[in-house]
Amino acid sequence: MTSSELWTRATADRYDAEEGERSSAAVLGPTLDFLADLAGDGRALEFAIGTGRVGVPLRERGVPVVGIELSEHMAAVLRRKIDEDRLPVTIGDMATTVVPGRFTLVYLVYNTITNLLTQDEQVECFRNAARHLAPGGRFVIELGVPPLRFLPPGQIAVPFDVSERHLGFDTFDLVEQILVSHHFTRDAEDGRYRRGASRHRYAWPAELDLMARIAGLERERRVADWDGTPFTEDSAQHISVWRKPA
């Protein structure tokens, strides 16, 4: 039983249009280069593959990709793009679901480790990645740094997007390490705003390193983006790579 919220059909149907920028060549190009390089001649497993924003083009580059995804609705959108033989997807929880074979790369992008709402489940997710890796294989996570430097005492929310189409802000439970992202998204046709919210368990880079260590993985690299920009105290996100000892 997972703590993750289930992504609905309505969310799945909107996802690709709303994530158009993240699916652009400018964003995906460096992402795919980074992942394809780590996969080498082996196979890749994407945890929480969603509609295949990353997995489908990675497969099209020649990397054999397999996915695990909790939401049948998200997987159904992926299935409209590519058939089961070319990209198999198992419906299940990325913290516990086991698929056949060993992989040179397991990856979990777009902040999705935070969809597991407890520390125990996040540790299990690292363990599950390690379980699927061949010796010498890598686990990659893309994750935002918790934006707590923008939350002085007395302030209740941190805005992360104020644009024509979308207003977004985060609120925090600092004791339980839970962040709620609130979204007001303007409908292109009728101009009305749709409200949505999602819960996340945020985690610091050092906490992830400890989870990796518990899972028997060693940190190999941490950069600020897919282009390999050095990670600093001002970085808003990180791409982290842990390796299973050979």
Ligand SMILES: C[S@@+](CC[C@H](N)C(=O)[O-])C[C@H]1O[C@@H](n2cnc3c(N)ncnc32)[C@H](O)[C@@H]1O
């Ligand atoms: C932000 S989307 C990312 C989808 C895709 N990886 C991408 O980059 O576009 C988050 C995805 O995680 C899935 N998800 C959430 N919790 C999950 C879990 N415990 N196990 C597997 N998938 C999960 C959701 O259903 C959704 O498809």
